[in-house]
Amino acid sequence: xxxxxxxxxxxxxxxxxxxxxxxxxxxxxxxxxxxxxxxxxxxxxxxxxxxxxxxxxxxxxxxxxxxxxxxxxxxxxxxxxxxxxxxxxxxxxxxxxxxxxxxxxxxxxxxxxxxxxxxxxxxxxxxxxxxxxxxxxxxxxxxxxxxxxxxxxxxxxxxxxxxxxxxxxxxxxxxxxxxxxxxxxxxxxxxxxxxxxxxxxxxxxxxxxxxxxxxxxxxxxxxxxxxxxxxxxxxxxxxxxxxxxxxxxxxxxxxxxxxxxxx
Amino acid sequence: xxxxxxxxxxxxxxxxxxxxxxxxxxxxxxxxxxxxxxxxxxxxxxxxxxxxxxxxxxxxxxxxxxxxxxxxxxxxxxxxxxxxxxxxxxxxxxxxxxxxxxxxxxxxxxxxxxxxxxxxxxxxxxxxxxxxxxxxxxxxxxxxxxxxxxxxxxxxxxxxxxxxxxxxxxxxxxxxxxxxxxxxxxxxxxxxxxxxxxxxxxxxxxxxxxxxxxxxxxxxxxxxxxxxxxxxxxxxxxxxxxxxxxxxxxxxxxxxxxxxxxxxxxxxxxxxxxxxxxxxxxxxxxxxxxxxxxxxxxxxxxxxxxxxxxx
Numbered sequence: 369x370x371x372x373x374x375x376x377x378x379x380x381x382x383x384x385x386x387x388x389x390x391x392x393x394x395x396x397x398x399x400x401x402x403x404x405x406x407x408x409x410x411x412x413x414x415x416x417x418x419x420x421x422x423x424x425x426x427x428x429x430x431x432x433x434x435x436x437x438x439x440x441x442x443x444x445x446x447x448x449x450x451x452x453x454x455x456x457x458x459x460x461x462x463x464x465x466x467x468x469x470x471x472x473x474x475x476x477x478x479x480x481x482x483x484x485x486x487x488x489x490x491x492x493x494x495x496x497x498x499x500x501x502x503x504x505x506x507x508x509x510x511x512x513x514x515x516x517x518x519x520x521x522x523x524x525x526x527x528x529x530x531x532x533x534x535x536x537x538x539x540x541x542x543x544x545x546x547x548x549x550x551x552x553x554x555x556x557x558x559x560x561x562x563x564x565x566x567x568x569x570x571x572x573x574x575x576x577x578x579x580x581x582x583x584x585x586x587x588x589x590x591x592x593x594x595x596x597x598x599x600x601x602x603x604x605x606x607x608x609x610x611x612x613x614x615x616x617x618x619x620x621x622x623x624x625x626x627x628x629x630x631x
Numbered sequence: 632x633x634x635x636x637x638x639x640x641x642x643x644x645x646x647x648x649x650x651x652x653x654x655x656x657x658x659x660x661x662x663x664x665x666x667x668x669x670x671x672x673x674x675x676x677x678x679x680x681x682x683x684x685x686x687x688x689x690x691x692x693x694x695x696x697x698x699x700x701x702x703x704x705x706x707x708x709x710x711x712x713x714x715x716x717x718x719x720x721x722x723x724x725x726x727x728x729x730x731x732x733x734x735x736x737x738x739x740x741x742x743x744x745x746x747x748x749x750x751x752x753x754x755x756x757x758x759x760x761x762x763x764x765x766x767x768x769x770x771x772x773x774x775x776x777x778x779x780x781x782x783x784x785x786x787x788x789x790x791x792x793x794x795x796x797x798x799x800x801x802x803x804x805x806x807x808x809x810x811x812x813x814x815x816x817x818x819x820x821x822x823x824x825x826x827x828x829x830x831x832x833x834x835x836x837x838x839x840x841x842x843x844x845x846x847x848x849x850x851x852x853x854x855x856x857x858x859x860x861x862x863x864x865x866x867x868x869x870x871x872x873x874x875x876x877x878x879x880x881x882x883x884x885x886x887x888x889x890x891x892x893x894x895x896x897x898x899x900x901x902x903x904x905x906x907x908x909x910x911x912x913x914x915x916x917x918x919x920x921x922x923x924x925x926x927x928x929x930x931x932x933x934x935x936x937x938x939x940x941x942x
Contacts, residue, residue: 457858
């Protein structure tokens with residue numbers, strides 16, 4: 369397996385009125401091609417900050433991040449982001465939202481027909497073909513996030529970054545979208561980094577679960593390897609010994625080793 | 632909450648699983664037959680009630696404004712009876728009837744129909760407002776996008792904005808040497824502030840999420856402008872336009888009183904000199920009506936372009 373993203377001694381601090389606030393310190397992590405990695409931790413531990421660093425939306429104050437042999441100096445379509453609140457542009461149809469990204473990435477090499485075909489394929493991959501001409505305001509939250517995922521996958525990024533992609537959805541819709549994502553990841557073999565606070569989601573979807581200690585000055589506490597065959601099925605996993613072991617390990621980390629101080 | 636329940640329903644329909652079957656078929660039938668059997672009896676009785684229902688609602692909507700206008704007319708009639716020189720509603724109505732019988736006559740520059748006066752006022756407002764939009768909207772975009780420009784121009788705008796546009800009229804007369812462009816110039820001045828400020832505010836309030844999308848997709852400045860900034864700012868811009876038109880219509884009457892020529896403001900002043908008070912009252916209603924129509928038209932456009940970005 370080839371390392372795709374290397375995070376070397378990365379630290380992130382912010383200047384605030386009360387002085388320097390250290391959000392992250394000494395983060396070392398390597399993400400291999402085709403791997404699905406979850407970042408989990410209590411809220412405020414800086415997991416989204418770490419994802420934004422990989423995305424290039426913010427730059428680290430210490431250390432360096434390298435993607436595909438190059439230092440990450442800013443955001444780009446090779447590192448597509450699925451935002452928690454989907455961030456679809458409300459004045460564009462679902463199709464046009466996806467097309468915007470496709471056009472940016474492939475527009476110089478390919479003709480309009482090819483671009484449209486790519487867009488349509490991505491929308492159909494998340495089973496939203498029937499809603500391509502609808503506006504985001506006309507579809508449900510779960511459907512919007514499907515389009516958000518389609519937009520990211522359509523750009524064929526080297527790595528897909530997801531910031532609590534299903535956090536705003538109800539439990540049933542979330543499960544449906546997780547299954548959808550399992551299918552899409554299986555088809556594309558995508559490299560994914562996902563922020564989550566859902567233990568089951570982390571185990572169900574990832575190859576490795578990176579657990580962050582509590583902030584401020586959070587860092588990687590433990591890394592758990594999930595040795596479950598893919599594709600995974602939530603029904604059979606419910607009684608699987610490895611699944612139970614992984615789940616227990618994360619819960620132990622979160623609720624025993626890193627007890628969250630009363631907010 | 633509602634969004635979550637909505638998404639749940641939608642996803643169910645998507646998978647084709649009827650989670651909520653419509654009420655079971657068997658209990659539905661008896662009520663239906665009961666309805667049909669009772670229909671001839673029931674239909675005759677509640678018919679007037681069914682008719683009275685929408686009628687009552689219409690009355691609730693129509694009655695208050697009608698009463699309001701009646702009150703206005705009443706007070707006006709009393710004032711007209713007790714005050715010498717102020718014509719009553721009936722006299723004004725008769726004057727209006729003869730005035731609007733031929734709104735587009737023209738007996739030289741100082742005696743034209745009310746239609747021409749309204750149109751030439753609207754033309755001045757249109758030209759002044761058009762120039763203001765052409766300058767104000769791009770300027771608003773720049774101020775909203777670049778913090779330096781904002782810091783540089785904000786004090787100037789804050790200083791000049793409270794000035795009555797009529798104070799600029801002499802400057803207009805001096806520069807343009809003629810009354811007509813000077814009046815247009817005051818419209819330009821009063822229209823430009825809301826346009827700049829609202830556009831700038833719209834640009835500053837573009838949700839960070841959308842800008843993050845632009846950054847991740849690495850969109851060009853042109854794409855950012857056309858696909859993200861412009862659609863996002865459009866509702867703010869339309870608010871600016873609406874406020875501008877409203878003020879412009881207020882100001883044009885005053886400006887034309889000072890500059891003369893053809894126009895509704897000048898017409899009001901002319902009729903005052905002729906002591907045709909009923910015409911002045913007609914003008915007040917006409918100015919109000921035109922202002923109302925302008926406002927409503929722009930509200931209609933704004934509603935068309937508004938998009939619920941929070942959904």
